[in-house]
Amino acid sequence: MFARDRLSPGLLAVLSFLAAVGPFATDMYLASFTSIAADLGAAPSSVQLTLTAFLIGMGLGQLLLGPLSDQCGRRPVLVIALAVFAASSIAMVFAPNIAVFVALRAVQGISGSAGVVVSRAIAVDLTQGADAIRAISLIAMFVGLGPLLAPPVGGAILTLGDWRAVLATLAAIATAMFALALILVPESLPREHRTSSGVRTALRGFGKLLANRRFLLLSCVFGLGFGSMMAYISASPFVGQAVLGMPPLLYSLAFAAGAFAMILANLTNARLAGTVPATRMLLIGSGLSLAAGATLTTAALTDALSPPLFIVCAFALTGGTGLIMSNASALALSLAETSRGAGSALLGASQFAVGGLASPLVGAWGEHTALPMSLFVLTATTLGGIGALLYRRGA
Known part of the structure; x- marks a missing residue:
C-alpha cells in the first residue's frame, strides 16, 4: 500500500496523533509519582528513574528507528514499533515492582519514539515547500500540546481512580495508535528511494x-x-x-x-x-x-x-x-x-x-x-x- 504523493487531511490528523505519543506518555503520569512510590514500596528517586528511562529510550529509539525507516520503509517500522509500544503500555499497568516498571518504561520509550520520528518523515515524504511547512506545523502543534495537556489529564484521571487507572488510559491510547497506524498509514517511501541497509549506512x-x-x-x-x-x-x-x-x-x-x-x-x-x-x-x-x-x-x-x-x-x-x-x-x-x-x-x-x-x-x-x-x-x-x-x- 503506497501513498501517491498526497498527504490527505485525514492522514495528517493520524500522523499528528501518533507524533504526540512521546510527550503525552512522558508527562501523563507525573501526578502519580507519590502514589506509585507508596504502592510499590519504592524510593522517590527510583520512581524518577522511570521518567529518565523513558526519555533515554525516546532519544535512542529515534536514532535507531529513524535510519531504519530510511532502509526498510516507513510503514513496517511504524507498525511494529507501535505494536511493541501498546504491549509494553498494557504490561506496565500490571507492573509488580519498580524494577519491572523502569524496564517497561525504557521499552515504551524506544518503541514509542517511532510515532514521533516516522510520522514527521512520512509528512515530508508526501509534501514539499509550503505544504511541508503546513504539515509540520500541525504535527508540531500536537507534539507541543502533549506536555501541556498530559499533566492535567493525568491529574484528572487520578482523582477518579489510582495510578494504575492513569496507566490503563495511556495503554488504551497506545492501542488506538497502533490500530490507526495498522489500518490507515500507507507506505510513503518507495523501494527505489530507500538507503542500503546496515549500521555503517546509518552512521554515514x-x-x-x-x-x-x-x-x-x-x-x-x-x-x-x-x-x-x-x-x-x-x-x-x-x-x-x-x-x-x-x-x-x-x-x-x-x-x-x-x-x-x-x-x-x-x-x-x-x-x-x-x-x-x-x-x-x-x-x-x-x-x-x-x-x-x-x-x-x-x-x-x-x-x-x-x-x-x-x-x-x-x-x-x-x-x-x-x-x-x-x-x-x-x-x-x-x-x-x-x-x-x-x-x-x-x-x-x-x-x-x-x-x-x-x-x-x-x-x-x-x-x-x-x-x-x-x-x-x-x-x-x-x-x-x-x-x-x-x-x-x-x-
Missing part, C-alpha cells in the same frame, strides 16, 4: 547531516526551543502555586493560555506558509521566546513576578516555541532529502536531550524560587536565537 547518514552546519544549527534551535518550554512546564506548578500563590483555577488558566498560544502559533504558521518565509517565522518565534525569558528573569531577580505577568510570559514562550519547532523542523528536513528518517531522528534526539535536562536543572535550587526556571529559559532562548540568526546568515 548521521555523519553527513551533522557535517551540514545549517542542519546542525536548526537541530540545536529545535532542541533549545523545546527545552525552554519543558523548563516552564516542569517548574510551573511550583512557581505558579508555591511562589506566586496562584489558586488552582488561576493556575489552570495559565496552563490553558500556553496551550492556546501553541495552537494559535501553529495555525498562524500554517496559514502564512508560502507567504511569509519560514526563516522569518523562525526568527519571530525566537524573538517571542527570548522576550519571555528575559522578562521572567528580570521579574524573578527584582521580585516583580506576578500571576498576570507569569501568564503573559507563558503565552509568549509557548507561542514562540510553536513557531520555532514547526519552522526549524521543516527547514531541517528539507536539507535531508535522501535521509529524512535520520534527519527526523536527530531532531528528536536534540529535543529530548535538552528537554531531559530541563526538569532536574530547574529543580536543583528548590521549589520556592522562580529563578532557576527563568535562567534556564533565558539561556535556552538566547542560544536558540543566536542559532536562528546564524542560520539566516547562511552559516
Whole structure:
C-alpha cells in the first residue's frame, strides 16, 4: 500500500496523533509519582528513574528507528514499533515492582519514539515547500500540546481512580495508535528511494547531516526551543502555586493560555506558509521566546513576578516555541532529502536531550524560587536565537 504523493487531511490528523505519543506518555503520569512510590514500596528517586528511562529510550529509539525507516520503509517500522509500544503500555499497568516498571518504561520509550520520528518523515515524504511547512506545523502543534495537556489529564484521571487507572488510559491510547497506524498509514517511501541497509549506512547518514552546519544549527534551535518550554512546564506548578500563590483555577488558566498560544502559533504558521518565509517565522518565534525569558528573569531577580505577568510570559514562550519547532523542523528536513528518517531522528534526539535536562536543572535550587526556571529559559532562548540568526546568515 503506497501513498501517491498526497498527504490527505485525514492522514495528517493520524500522523499528528501518533507524533504526540512521546510527550503525552512522558508527562501523563507525573501526578502519580507519590502514589506509585507508596504502592510499590519504592524510593522517590527510583520512581524518577522511570521518567529518565523513558526519555533515554525516546532519544535512542529515534536514532535507531529513524535510519531504519530510511532502509526498510516507513510503514513496517511504524507498525511494529507501535505494536511493541501498546504491549509494553498494557504490561506496565500490571507492573509488580519498580524494577519491572523502569524496564517497561525504557521499552515504551524506544518503541514509542517511532510515532514521533516516522510520522514527521512520512509528512515530508508526501509534501514539499509550503505544504511541508503546513504539515509540520500541525504535527508540531500536537507534539507541543502533549506536555501541556498530559499533566492535567493525568491529574484528572487520578482523582477518579489510582495510578494504575492513569496507566490503563495511556495503554488504551497506545492501542488506538497502533490500530490507526495498522489500518490507515500507507507506505510513503518507495523501494527505489530507500538507503542500503546496515549500521555503517546509518552512521554515514548521521555523519553527513551533522557535517551540514545549517542542519546542525536548526537541530540545536529545535532542541533549545523545546527545552525552554519543558523548563516552564516542569517548574510551573511550583512557581505558579508555591511562589506566586496562584489558586488552582488561576493556575489552570495559565496552563490553558500556553496551550492556546501553541495552537494559535501553529495555525498562524500554517496559514502564512508560502507567504511569509519560514526563516522569518523562525526568527519571530525566537524573538517571542527570548522576550519571555528575559522578562521572567528580570521579574524573578527584582521580585516583580506576578500571576498576570507569569501568564503573559507563558503565552509568549509557548507561542514562540510553536513557531520555532514547526519552522526549524521543516527547514531541517528539507536539507535531508535522501535521509529524512535520520534527519527526523536527530531532531528528536536534540529535543529530548535538552528537554531531559530541563526538569532536574530547574529543580536543583528548590521549589520556592522562580529563578532557576527563568535562567534556564533565558539561556535556552538566547542560544536558540543566536542559532536562528546564524542560520539566516547562511552559516
